[in-house]
Amino acid sequence: MTWGLKIFNGILLLLFCSWMSAQDVVVTSFAFTPSRGQNRWHLSTPTQIHVHQRAANDDVYNKHHHQHVEMDRRSALWQGAFGVASLATATGLSFPQTAWAVSPTTSSTWILENNIVMPVLALNTVGLTADETERAITLAVQNGMTHVDFHPGKERDGVAQYLAHNTATARDQLFLNTKVRKAPPGISAADAAARTRAQIADDLQALNVDHVDMLMLRDSPDCDVIQAQWKVMEEALTAGQTRSVGVINFCEKALTCLLETAKVKPALNYYMLHVGMGKDAHGLRTFCDAQGIRTFAYGAVGEPGPNVELLNSPVVMKIAKAHKKSPEQVALRWVLQNGAAASVRPTLEFGLGTGACRRDGSCEQGLVSRARSLDWSLSPQEMQTLDALTSPDDNPTLFSSAGCPGAFVMPK
Known part of the structure; x- marks a missing residue:
């Protein structure tokens, strides 16, 4: 030629x-x-x-x-x-x-230990009813979101409904990520371990599956409880009841406790991260990175409800206008482009322990918007500008136990 x-x-x-x-x-x-x-x-x-x-x-x-x-x-x-x-x-x-x-601007998946493929964008079903959870999963899957982040209870029942109402291949299409309930205050390490073991078996039975893809542990103010529960998590991993294990709202103190006796490190730490907190989340991310623990973020637009200051930020709104996006899309894109995975609510209609996935089209519209977060990118200059914002600030482990600083106190 x-x-x-x-x-x-x-x-x-x-x-x-x-x-x-x-x-x-x-x-x-x-x-x-x-x-x-x-x-x-x-x-x-x-x-x-x-x-x-x-x-x-x-x-x-x-x-x-x-x-x-x-x-x-x-x-x-x-x-x-x-x-x-x-x-x-x-x-x-x-x-x-x-x-x-050709590589996308942000990879749509992570490869965890043992070649476990984890989609970086997850549907967060917190606060949804069983029927709403099933509806949200259906809409999410239709738009390419296959990672489902759910709690035991009614959300778990909604996942079970989705699996029961779809084909036998539905399970293989989903990345099922669930949580171990927080140990009650004052519980012994042995009892906490027994509760954890029983919950894992109960969840698998309710879902009618032999394993989940990720099992995440909440922290405790008692180090012995953390270590005992994590041992059960490792047993579940060995037994094939879960394909990977992670932690939720673990501050440095809780992680240090867990790592003292852990045979398997958490694949990820699930904590709050949004514009205004800084991409290092007050040093927690650096600490996790040093241990090979990835950041899985919730609260890209704030928690326990949408953060009005964030969504009305002149800086965020200016960038959103330049890209013809919404402020919430910019907020989510910032989290993903900083290398974290993200768990997102279907809409901005949520509060403490509440959420919604209505039939009026708002849920579908919200999930379509979130699914597009991997399709575009912020410029390096825009990322630097958003990285530098110091407000609205938040505690990354806001929903931790009393063992971590600044833990959220439930209103009476």
Whole structure:
């Protein structure tokens, strides 16, 4: 192939991607394999170009996080520039025989220990009824959100309803993430361990599954209780009752206690993180990172209810306007783009222990909005601006036990 033809091929590919951007086409799974021996480029096998034309109403199409990589329209032109890579075949460089896949602005999954694939965007069902939980899961899955973060009780029953009302493959499509109830004050370590063991068995029976994908432990002011419960969590992991284990609202003191006797480190720490707190969450994230513990964030728009100051922040609103997004979308995007996973409520209609997923379209609209959080990005300058905000501030482990500083006190 002559130099002129190689240049021509690269330009054609660039123009093709530019045309797709102009047509408002989303590309998923875009890859090429350089064939050095044949001195040409060809589509990799089995990867093909998959193109989905967005509907006029811009509904989000279904997508599978484990198989497809979505590019939003604003980045399609930039990513089309990869077409000029065909020019490199003229330089004599050696290329590996692997597909070059275009990476999204934020990965849609994490790979945990033992190659467990965890979607980074989770549906938070807290405060929903069983029927609302089932409805929320249905809408979330339709929009590509397969990670379900739920509590034992009515939310768990809603998950069970969803599994019972769908096909046998429904379980395999979901990443089920649930929580061990907080140990009562004054309980002995032995009794706390027994309660934990019994709850795990009860939850699996109620869900009619043999395992969940993540089991998270709440903290306790009693170090012996934490260590005894974590031992049961490790037993559940070994027994295949859960595929991974994590913790909830663990401050440095609680984590230090757990790590003294743990054989398995928590895969993640689930705590509050939002714009105004700083991306390091008052040092908790640095502490967790040093231990290889990832950050799974709730409260991107505040807790125990929507944070009015955050959502009305002139800085957040200005950035939202520039991207034609809502303030809550900017707040969520900031969390994800800072490398944390995020658990999101379906709508802004929530409070302490309450939530809603109504049939009036608001729940669907909210989940569509949240599902799009992986489709766009904030600029480095915008990230720096949001990182620097010091208000509204919050305690990342607000809902911890009294063993951690600044724990939330339930109103009487």
